[in-house]
Amino acid sequence: MEVAIPEYWLLPYIFATFSMLYLFGYFVIFRKWSRKYRPDASSCLISLFHGSPAVFMAVSAILHGPIRGFASANTTFQNVVLDFSIGYFLVDLLQYLILLPGDYLFIAHHLATLFVFITCRYLVVRGAFSLLVLLVLAEVTSACQNVWTLAGLRKEESPNAAKIYKILSPLFYSLYTVMRGLAGPVFFCRMSVYFLSGKASDVIPIWVSASWIIVVGGAILVSIVWIFNLWLEFFREKENRVKKNS
Numbered sequence: 001m002e003v004a005i006p007e008y009w010l011l012p013y014i015f016a017t018f019s020m021l022y023l024f025g026y027f028v029i030f031r032k033w034s035r036k037y038r039p040d041a042s043s044c045l046i047s048l049f050h051g052s053p054a055v056f057m058a059v060s061a062i063l064h065g066p067i068r069g070f071a072s073a074n075t076t077f078q079n080v081v082l083d084f085s086i087g088y089f090l091v092d093l094l095q096y097l098i099l100l101p102g103d104y105l106f107i108a109h110h111l112a113t114l115f116v117f118i119t120c121r122y123l124v125v126r127g128a129f130s131l132l133v134l135l136v137l138a139e140v141t142s143a144c145q146n147v148w149t150l151a152g153l154r155k156e157e158s159p160n161a162a163k164i165y166k167i168l169s170p171l172f173y174s175l176y177t178v179m180r181g182l183a184g185p186v187f188f189c190r191m192s193v194y195f196l197s198g199k200a201s202d203v204i205p206i207w208v209s210a211s212w213i214i215v216v217g218g219a220i221l222v223s224i225v226w227i228f229n230l231w232l233e234f235f236r237e238k239e240n241r242v243k244k245n246s
Helices: 011-029 038-063 076-099 104-124 128-139 142-154 159-196 206-245
Strands: none
Touching: 011 038, 011 076, 038 076, 038 128, 038 142, 076 104, 076 128, 104 128, 104 206, 128 159, 128 206, 142 159, 159 206
């Protein structure tokens, strides 16, 4: 059985790579964009390089794991995937703290996510299976969401961006609703029942598993509220257009 190797250390290189990618986006790719939008655009860039690759890596790590259990020992590859995501979230968190310090929701989200990933990767070295499944469900919408976000930043200035934003909105909202509003909560409930049963308390301290449940549950709740508000805005705008055309 392949077990975790705590000394396996890729995080500094991953952090450096995402840092350089962010700076490249900010100072090169989006240099002509307004300073108001460049931080968000650069954040979307590194998210594009994290989201979809993380999904493929996580799926591979899950499928090739010798044991698929909520509290099973992390494999080396699962730790690599966790390091990959930790590096990304650290860079994105820093850009929020430095350039967008008022965006408390995203700062809180990134801090919570990092807490869960870091405790799984470096403290208990177990439970990666559970978190990687949740990572897949969360990041499978990443590519669509980032293109949608970039289009939204430019929709007032570019007719093409406005068109892309309009086309992607219902598609993105639907996919996000299915993944984070339906599949995510179902898996989260199964994971919570397992940890609350005490079956993992001999290998994962109860305070760790309880904190995971609180953090993940809170993140899912915020995601549901966020997409619900987007749907409300979508149908409100659609209704307004119908009234104007009638």
